[in-house]
Amino acid sequence: DVKVTQSSRYLVKRTGEKVFLECVQDMDHENMFWYRQDPGLGLRLIYFSYDVKMKEKGDIPEGYSVSREKKERFSLILESASTNQTSMYLCASSSRRPQHFGDGTRLSIL
């Protein structure tokens, strides 16, 4: 079975902090994705990567950056956390299809 592991299930940070969310997959997938999920808004794509060191902006990249130095790891960075970034963050990976998701990180910014 594909395993996508997110580093934290719950995280509480303060406004202005730099926040790192880590995601690791074990299936040698070339594609990795970061979404945020808010009630009533579905899954919104923040960034995705289709190869090491390659990245593309999704629908809501503002305030975020990403890093993919190794194929199995995709990091989401909140450069200066703000309260409107309080959300559930989901990482996913895929080869062609389907997308396989981690359990999510519920991030609260105080």
Add this chain to the structure above:
Amino acid sequence: GQSLEQPSEVTAVEGAIVQINCTYQTSGFYGLSWYQQHDGGAPTFLSYNALDGLEETGRFSSFLSRSDSYGYLLLQELQMKDSASYFCAVNDAGNNRKLIWGLGTSLAVNP
């Protein structure tokens, strides 16, 4: 642009059959996927239709009509554990590695 529409909520009783519809607008089409997400859990893949017709996997079936830009997920012999959100998604015509997602349908199965 590309968009998908699905009902926000559906309610049914145990043992019943429920159909969750999804209509899409896209400039190019590769396939329609369905995912299930329980409260507090991760989305999990249910089915994928690239061609017209019905795909059956146990109690769940998925249908696609490309001429109507329409699909549905059919859940039979409903169980309480089927209470979850169901999302339809299509591959992004501009980059089919990405998915365009519907907003999800919350299914409540009552005893």
